Amino acid sequence: MPKPILTDGAWGTQLQARGLPPGELPDLWNLTRPELVEEVPRAYVEAGSEIVLTNTFRANRIVVHAKHPEIDVRAVNRAGVEISKRAAAGRAKVFASIGPSGKLLMMGEVTEEELEAAFREQAEALAEAGADALVIETMSDLAEAKIALAAAKATGLFTVACMVYDSGKNKDRTMMGVTPEQAAAELAEAGADAIGANCGNGIAGYVPVCERLRAATDLPVWIKANAGLPEIRGGEAVYSTTPEEFASHVPRLVEAGASYIGGCCGTSPDYIRAVREVLDRL
Amino acid sequence: MADLNKLHDAILYGDQKTAVAITEEALAEKIDPQKLIHEAMIPAMNEAGKKFECEEFFVPELLLAARAMKGALKLIQPLLAASGAEPIGTVVIGTVKGDLHDIGKNLVASMLEGAGFRVVDLGADVPADRFIEAVEKEKPNLVCMSALLTVTMPAMKTTIEALNQAGVRGKVKVMVGGAPVTPEYAAEIGADGYADNASTAVAKARELIAA
Numbered sequence: 001m002p003k004p005i006l007t008d009g010a011w012g013t014q015l016q017a018r019g020l021p022p023g024e025l026p027d028l029w030n031l032t033r034p035e036l037v038e039e040v041p042r043a044y045v046e047a048g049s050e051i052v053l054t055n056t057f058r059a060n061r062i063v064v065h066a067k068h069p070e071i072d073v074r075a076v077n078r079a080g081v082e083i084s085k086r087a088a089a090g091r092a093k094v095f096a097s098i099g100p101s102g103k104l105l106m107m108g109e110v111t112e113e114e115l116e117a118a119f120r121e122q123a124e125a126l127a128e129a130g131a132d133a134l135v136i137e138t139m140s141d142l143a144e145a146k147i148a149l150a151a152a153k154a155t156g157l158f159t160v161a162c163m164v165y166d167s168g169k170n171k172d173r174t175m176m177g178v179t180p181e182q183a184a185a186e187l188a189e190a191g192a193d194a195i196g197a198n199c200g201n202g203i204a205g206y207v208p209v210c211e212r213l214r215a216a217t218d219l220p221v222w223i224k225a226n227a228g229l230p231e232i233r234g235g236e237a238v239y240s241t242t243p244e245e246f247a248s249h250v251p252r253l254v255e256a257g258a259s260y261i262g263g264c265c266g267t268s269p270d271y272i273r274a275v276r277e278v279l280d281r282l
Numbered sequence: 283m284a285d286l287n288k289l290h291d292a293i294l295y296g297d298q299k300t301a302v303a304i305t306e307e308a309l310a311e312k313i314d315p316q317k318l319i320h321e322a323m324i325p326a327m328n329e330a331g332k333k334f335e336c337e338e339f340f341v342p343e344l345l346l347a348a349r350a351m352k353g354a355l356k357l358i359q360p361l362l363a364a365s366g367a368e369p370i371g372t373v374v375i376g377t378v379k380g381d382l383h384d385i386g387k388n389l390v391a392s393m394l395e396g397a398g399f400r401v402v403d404l405g406a407d408v409p410a411d412r413f414i415e416a417v418e419k420e421k422p423n424l425v426c427m428s429a430l431l432t433v434t435m436p437a438m439k440t441t442i443e444a445l446n447q448a449g450v451r452g453k454v455k456v457m458v459g460g461a462p463v464t465p466e467y468a469a470e471i472g473a474d475g476y477a478d479n480a481s482t483a484v485a486k487a488r489e490l491i492a493a
Contacts, residue, residue, distance in 0.1 A: 012433075022433035023380020023407070066382060067407070104385055106342055107349075107392075166461070168337050175385075177340025230432050232467040237432035265432075 004254055006279055007051045007095070007224060007262030008044035009272050015040065015055070027059040028071065030079035037080075041087035041094075047269040048276030051260070052092050053135060056080035056126065057099035060118040062110060074125035081129035095160065096131035098122055098148055105143050115144060119151035127155035135160040135222070138199050140175040142183060146190045153191045160222045160260070161192040165209050166200025172209055180209050184216035196222030199264040202229055202241060203249040207256050214257030223258045227266030239266025247274035254282060284308035286322040289354070293326035294333075296346025298353040305354040315358045316367070319398065327351055327396050331481035344480060345389065351396035369400040371491040374416045374454075375426040376404035378441055381434035386460055389480040390426060397484045399424075410437075410444035417450045423491040426483070427473075429460040438463070439471040455490040459483060 015026045018036045029037050041052040058064070059076045077096070084094040101118060103110035123134060134152040136159065139145035145161055152159040163183045167173045172180065180197070187195045195217060197209050203225035213221045228241035246263065253261055261279070263271045284307040292300035308318055330347040333339035339347075373394050377387045384406040395401045402420045404412055413425060425445070429435045438458050445451040457475040458468050468476035475490050477483035 016433060021380075022436075023382075023431070063382070102383055102385065104345070104388070107345055107388070109388070167340065173337075173340060175341050177342060230462045232464050232470070237435060237462045237467075 002259075003279060003282060004258050004261045005050050006048055006272065006276055007222070007260050008041065008049040008053055009263035009267035009269065010265050011040055011053065011055055011057070013266065014043070014268065025058055025064065025067070027055055027057065027064065027076050027080065028068065030055055030059075030076050030083060031071075034079060034083050038083045038087045041084045041092075043269040044272055045088055045092045047272040049262070049272055050092050051095050051262075052084050052088055054080040054084045054094060054096040054126070054131070056122070057097045057137065060098070060101060060122045062101040062103060062114065062118045063099075073121060077122055077125035078129040081126055081131045085130060093132040094130075095133045095135045096126035098126070098134060098136045098152065099138050100140065100144060105141060112143075112147060115147045116151065119148040120154065123148075123151045123155050123157075127157055131157060133158040133160065133193075135162065137162050137224075138164045140164060140178070142176070142178050142186050145183075145187065149187065149190050149192055158193045159191075160194040160196055161187040161190075162196035162198045162222055162224070164200040165197050165206070170208075171201050171205050172212070180212040181216045184213050184219075188217050188219055192219060194220040194222050194260065196224070196260070198222075198224035199226060202226055203246055203253065207249065207252045210253055210256040210258050220259035221257055222260040223253060224262040224264045226264045227271060230266070241266070243268075243271040243274035246271050247278045250275050250278045251282065254279075284311055284313060286318070289318065289322040290326045293323055293347055293350045293354065294329050296343060296350050298346075298350040301350040301354045302357065305357050309357060309361070315361045318354075318358060323351055323354060324397065327393070327484070331393075331484065334479070334481045341389065341480075345392060348389075348392040348396040352392070355396070355398070370398045371423040371487070372400045372402065372420055373424045373426055373487065374402045374404065374413065374420055374422040375428070376408035376413065377406035377428045377430075378434055378437035379407060379409045380437055381429050381431055382406045383428075383430035383460075386430065386480070387426075387428040390428070390459065390477075390483045393480040393484050394426075394487060397488070399487065410441040413441055414444060414448045414450060417445065417454055422454055424455045424457060424487055426457045426459070426487075428458070429463065432462045435460070435462050435467070438473070442472050455493070457483070457486060457490060
């Protein structure tokens, strides 16, 4: 079994630690504070990431233009890739992030055509700027994930498609009720090069999800788990899993068949460093 | 004759067209709108909520049921208004300042409308003063706040403090929810209630306005 590839950790909290105000779209910093954004992927590369993502998770026009109609969405995406490439400096691959629109297709909050146009624009800009691959993340709705996937695949780049399993008693469904088996079948059919799960669940919770994805497909499996689930302490939400605890679950995730391993909300370069140590010992 | 069991099932399984057609038929036959609501529609939404809790239904099925309910209610509301019947309560709802996520909030709003509440939706990224304005203008029984992000969740606390300072906190009950929110946090910031999904939100809302 080849050793899994180490991806990166959370971005939002890392940018907030550098002064991003709560609630501000992190992606806009690609244009206004690129030097601070660049510190994040650099720290991950230095911690041992072989793949870093980009600060473009919310850089689709449906999200950006809701509050900032004047912003050039393509420029935000291009800058995001350029920043991560500068930080990686050839030491890591840059997989560019595509997140959900935040609107429900089935309720008519957004149309298929609007989603297609938004994801096409984003994927094209990310590809133009030289991304090595694309990662569709944190999707709840398979229909939306497949629209994003079609837009990503049209660029010719390797594409990872991930859903967020945060619902149901066992946290093995997306909010829209999608199971790992359904996601694996439909995303593979729609041309994903790798499938996965990210956010919404701690690393222990993603071991069984990883096993089920692995059993349902021959494609590589990508897992980015949270540092546990947030707990409220002193009026603030904190993620309670330590880097060492997080890393201690990595061998089980490898056994469950993960080809790419990283962290999501609550993780930091310390978590990636701890996972690096575990992977290097395997 | 209009079949109330069919109306119940049409709502439960999200068939808006059939729900509307049977409601029209029933109203043409002069069946009491209150009977439609209490014997078919509300039980259907309650059952949808139960199916959601036991994971037979997920969000899409719940949304379809709420949409079918809303379609049927639209026909009934003018009759209720004409007969002087009041909605079971008014709710002002919004996602707090700094947070643009509105899927969860929209879902709760739909379910509350489906349950017969009048819902005033302030949208997302709602500053405290807009909540205050809405409380003064709409005279709701209940204010519902949502946040998806750990970093925007504290805006619930500041909004409750602002309601206090504006002297309107005592006029309403406050319910909060959203992914990072816990019952402990709700209690800590002085909210009256917490719901962890759209189905329990309806039950909690009924409980809060009855209290």
